Amino acid sequence: MLDKYDFRTAEKEMQKLWExxxxxxxxxxxxxxxxxxxxxxxxxSGSLHIGxxxxxxxxxxxxxxxxxxxxxxxxxxxxxxxGLPTERLVEKEEGIKAKxxxxxxxxxxxxxxxxxxxxxxxxxWKSLGFSVDWNLRYETINERSRRISQKSFIRLAKEGKxxxxxxxxxxxxxxxxxxxxxxxxxxxxxxxxxxIYFMVDGEPLTVATTRPELLYxxxxxxxxxxxxxxxxxxxxxxVVPVFNYEVPILTDEIVSLEKGTGxxxxxxxxxxxxxxxxxxxxLPYRKVLTPEGRLDESVPYVAGMSVYGARKELLRLxxxxxxxxxxxxxxxxxxxHERCGKPIEILPSRQWYIDILSHRDLFAEAGNKINWYPTxxxxxxxxxxxxxxxxxxxxxxxxxxxxxxVWYCKKCGKPLFADESILPVNPLEYTPEATCECGCTExxxxxxxxxxxxxxSMTPQxxxxxxxxxxxxxxxxxxxxxxxxQAHEIIRTWAFYTIAKSLYHTGEVPWRDIxxxxxxxxxxxxxxxxxxxxxxxxxxxxxxxxxxDCIRYWAANTKLGTDTYFSDDELKIAKRFLTKLWNASKFTxxxxxxxxxxxxxxxxPIDKWIVERxxxxxxxxxxxxxxxxxxxxxxxxxxFFWKDxxxxxxxxxxxxxxxxxxxxxxxxxxxxAAIYYCLLNILKMYxxxxxxxxxxxxxxxxxxxxxxxxxxxxxxxxxxxxxxxxIAFGECVKAAISEVRKFKSENNISMKADVESxxxxxxxKFKAAFDxxxxxxxxxxxxxxxxxxxx
RNA sequence: GGACGUUUAGCUCAGUUGGUAGAGCACUCGCUUGACGUGCGAGUGGUCAGCGGUUCAAGUCCGUUAACGUCCACCA
Numbered sequence: 082m083l084d085k086y087d088f089r090t091a092e093k094e095m096q097k098l099w100e101x102x103x104x105x106x107x108x109x110x111x112x113x114x115x116x117x118x119x120x121x122x123x124x125x126s127g128s129l130h131i132g133x134x135x136x137x138x139x140x141x142x143x144x145x146x147x148x149x150x151x152x153x154x155x156x157x158x159x160x161x162x163x164g165l166p167t168e169r170l171v172e173k174e175e176g177i178k179a180k181x182x183x184x185x186x187x188x189x190x191x192x193x194x195x196x197x198x199x200x201x202x203x204x205x206w207k208s209l210g211f212s213v214d215w216n217l218r219y220e221t222i223n224e225r226s227r228r229i230s231q232k233s234f235i236r237l238a239k240e241g242k243x244x245x246x247x248x249x250x251x252x253x254x255x256x257x258x259x260x261x262x263x264x265x266x267x268x269x270x271x272x273x274x275x276x277i278y279f280m281v282d283g284e285p286l287t288v289a290t291t292r293p294e295l296l297y298x299x300x301x302x303x304x305x306x307x308x309x310x311x312x313x314x315x316x317x318x319x320v321v322p323v324f325n326y327e328v329p330i331l332t333d334e335i336v337s338l339e340k341g342t343g344x345x346x347x348x349x350x351x352x353x354x355x356x357x358x359x360x361x362x363x364l365p366y367r368k369v370l371t372p373e374g375r376l377d378e379s380v381p382y383v384a385g386m387s388v389y390g391a392r393k394e395l396l397r398l399x400x401x402x403x404x405x406x407x408x409x410x411x412x413x414x415x416x417x418h419e420r421c422g423k424p425i426e427i428l429p430s431r432q433w434y435i436d437i438l439s440h441r442d443l444f445a446e447a448g449n450k451i452n453w454y455p456t457x458x459x460x461x462x463x464x465x466x467x468x469x470x471x472x473x474x475x476x477x478x479x480x481x482x483x484x485x486x487v488w489y490c491k492k493c494g495k496p497l498f499a500d501e502s503i504l505p506v507n508p509l510e511y512t513p514e515a516t517c518e519c520g521c522t523e524x525x526x527x528x529x530x531x532x533x534x535x536x537x538s539m540t541p542q543x544x545x546x547x548x549x550x551x552x553x554x555x556x557x558x559x560x561x562x563x564x565x566x567q568a569h570e571i572i573r574t575w576a577f578y579t580i581a582k583s584l585y586h587t588g589e590v591p592w593r594d595i596x597x598x599x600x601x602x603x604x605x606x607x608x609x610x611x612x613x614x615x616x617x618x619x620x621x622x623x624x625x626x627x628x629x630d631c632i633r634y635w636a637a638n639t640k641l642g643t644d645t646y647f648s649d650d651e652l653k654i655a656k657r658f659l660t661k662l663w664n665a666s667k668f669t670x671x672x673x674x675x676x677x678x679x680x681x682x683x684x685x686p687i688d689k690w691i692v693e694r695x696x697x698x699x700x701x702x703x704x705x706x707x708x709x710x711x712x713x714x715x716x717x718x719x720x721f722f723w724k725d726x727x728x729x730x731x732x733x734x735x736x737x738x739x740x741x742x743x744x745x746x747x748x749x750x751x752x753x754a755a756i757y758y759c760l761l762n763i764l765k766m767y768x769x770x771x772x773x774x775x776x777x778x779x780x781x782x783x784x785x786x787x788x789x790x791x792x793x794x795x796x797x798x799x800x801x802x803x804x805x806x807x808i809a810f811g812e813c814v815k816a817a818i819s820e821v822r823k824f825k826s827e828n829n830i831s832m833k834a835d836v837e838s839x840x841x842x843x844x845x846k847f848k849a850a851f852d853x854x855x856x857x858x859x860x861x862x863x864x865x866x867x868x869x870x871x872x
Numbered sequence: 873g874g875a876c877g878u879u880u881a882g883c884u885c886a887g888u889u890g891g892u893a894g895a896g897c898a899c900u901c902g903c904u905u906g907a908c909g910u911g912c913g914a915g916u917g918g919u920c921a922g923c924g925g926u927u928c929a930a931g932u933c934c935g936u937u938a939a940c941g942u943c944c945a946c947c948a
Contacts, residue, residue, distance in 0.1 A: 289948070344948090347948080352948075414945095415947065455877095460875070460876050460877090461876075461943060461944085464874090464875065464943065464945095465944075467944090468944060468945070640886085644941085646884085653910085654897075656910075657911095658910095659910095660910050661908065664911085666907085668907030668908080669907080670907095716886070720895085727907090728913090731907080732912090819913095822914075826901085828902095829903080830902085831904095831905070833905050
């Protein structure tokens with residue numbers, strides 16, 4: 082018998098129950114249709130906040146819903162622990178620099194740190210009652226992930242889709258590694274637009290630049306071929322100020338007539354345009370910057386200086402030599418590295434790439450083959466594909482990651498790929514026995530590691546144990562996965578890369594649906610972040626204080642894809658709901674002690690109404706959840722439960738349930754059948770959102786009677802169509818009761834007070850049903866007399 | 873600069889195929905109703921951002937303007 086509900090003990094008990102019964106285990110041999118979920122392995126970054134709960138909980142509810150409707154749910158959980166984010170976390174936590182440590186020491190530290198956070202994350206998800214099959218857990222640094230990631234690389238390289246090339250690459254001088262376009266951020270910074278003189282035939286030609294420190298890298302000047310002002314200079318030589326060497330003056334259509342003076346200097350490399358120009362016009366490379374972000378030793382006057390120091394010094398020199406016309410202040414946007422926020426540079430270096438630019442059409446087409454929820458999120462994918470400018474640079478000059486399974490011939494430099502049978506392999510610790518085509522038998526290992534996205538983009542294959550040597554491959558049953566869930570910020574990375582890899586390896590898209598969640602903001606336009614100090618209580622604190630069901634109920638109050646805010650008020654609503662569910666269940670169950678569901682009963686019209694409304698709610702709920710509309714589904718149930726079931730039906734049927742002596746045993750039994758059906762199905766439906774309390778009540782009152790040991794195994798079942806007639810009759814009864822309530826309220830009298838007489842206006846077709854409901858109405862309204870008026 | 877999204881009650885938001893504007897919170901008034909006062913009942917409150925169009929009929933469709941948000945681009 083239900084008494085008091087203590088979520089702190091009950092939630093733990095229910096979690097243990099599910100675990101003991103192994104309820105969420107994926108059964109590869111089950112005949113049921115598979116519903117497989119590719120859920121994001123969170124970056125083990127140490128900052129766990131309400132946003133994680135929000136998006137992961139929404140996905141979890143979808144998993145639960147599918148489980149409840151009979152699917153064989155494949156719901157794994159991964160952790161993205163390799164790569165730069167982990168290294169940076171360890172550097173920060175321990176106050177060290179990764180490059181100063183021996184690799185094995187760093188590796189140990191990273192493994193230790195990730196293990197700590199993986200445990201913390203896992204505990205949180207468990208405390209929220211996630212229906213994850215923890216047997217399917219993976220980490221992107223584990224052996225299988227490394228093997229699959231390396232295999233992917235080798236195959237792409239052999240097919241010519243991955244290549245190594247010495248060329249300009251986006252470079253972070255802070256993290257000292259190459260990065261990919263997808264890892265770029267941007268920031269508005271204050272700077273100066275500097276107008277400086279290049280001398281042409283002894284006459285000054287003014288060039289405006291924001292980067293005077295790159296003067297020594299200038300390889301030519303460009304003007305627009307249509308620019309009348311400068312036609313006479315084309316083909317001549319200009320003298321680079323301060324450094325006094327000559328460069329040609331060339332033309333290019335993309336030079337703007339309005340910007341600066343219309344003359345632009347091309348330096349190696351100020352930006353993407355410089356790179357394009359150098360390729361197009363076959364210009365030489367002049368080294369100016371080092372990978373550390375300092376001026377190269379070969380640069381006169383400013384060698385060894387930082388970018389900003391050199392800029393200052395060169396402006397001073399220009400000024401001193403009378404070569405600086407003017408300086409304008411400006412704010413402009415610079416590209417930064419998303420992980421550290423430092424402006425990026427473009428430096429030539431030898432890197433591995435995956436060719437994505439030549440298959441843009443393929444990716445755009447793939448976007449159309451996937452169902453996007455909400456649909457407008459596809460736009461972000463399309464825009465990203467359209468704007469791709471660089472092939473995907475996948476090599477990182479870092480340490481804690483999946484190594485490149487490749488060596489280079491010491492003599493001719495030709496790459497030697499590891500045989501798939503020895504994967505995963507660390508080339509630094511393994512000496513290949515092979516002979517290069519050139520006859521050489523000595524090889525130099527690649528020391529870079531793979532971009533962390535190169536591995537996490539393989540999650541569908543990692544989950545499927547893609548061609549794993551131990552024979553556990555389930556790609557046949559799993560590909561394509563049913564659904565991918567993720568937040569919108571990583572569409573350009575995780576979603577895009579996963580699609581690209583899947584197309585390259587299988588020719589198919591990786592999943593059928595993609596569900597894109599929104600963010601939790603601290604307030605309008607402000608992301609939650611530790612640095613801003615606007616983070617609310619930590620997720621574990623919130624669970625401890627309010628309980629998992631309470632937080633989950635809050636997380637379900639949303640339209641898919643839209644951002645939301647967090648507030649205590651919202652949690653209060655959730656808390657109140659749980660109290661209501663508890664009390665309603667408690668009341669209902671007091672009338673079911675002697676109820677046997679195998680007894681055949683003919684439902685009275687009003688009982689039929691509530692049962693039909695319950696079925697209708699379930700049908701609507703299924704249809705909404707099929708579309709990933711969690712919020713609307715919850716509101717649909719709320720509406721039925723709180724209004725129709727509690728406020729109307731319970732009040733209507735109460736008297737009959739309490740007084741079988743007066744109203745008859747049969748009439749009571751009909752009511753019992755209705756409340757049994759409704760409460761059970763209310764629990765089933767709310768089981769998606771608040772699994773703990775619903776299971777607790779189910780265990781107390783239903784498990785034995787139903788002969789099904791727990792709620793997740795008591796599947797939803799609703800046949801047929803809505804019974805419009807039965808529902809319309811209920812609406813008619815509600816209207817009659819509502820009028821009486823209104824009358825009493827307007828006259829400030831108690832609902833318990835008698836009314837002398839009431840008249841029900843009804844269409845003829847409901848007259849008979851009303852006759853059967855008369856006792857209920859009389860009791861509920863405390864009416865002494867009921868008259869009818871047929872419409 | 874381009875794209876996408878948002879704009880509905882004081883606040884947070886629902887409004888499916890065009891057919892008389894909805895919920896929760898807040899507010900007002902009332903009710904010790906044999907589960908729940910964390911409740912129940914009844915109310916107050918909206919030119920659906922502006923303008924123009926299509927239609928018998930527009931919150932809903934089309935065009936346009938504005939504000940806000942986001943993504944992308946610009947970065948000489």
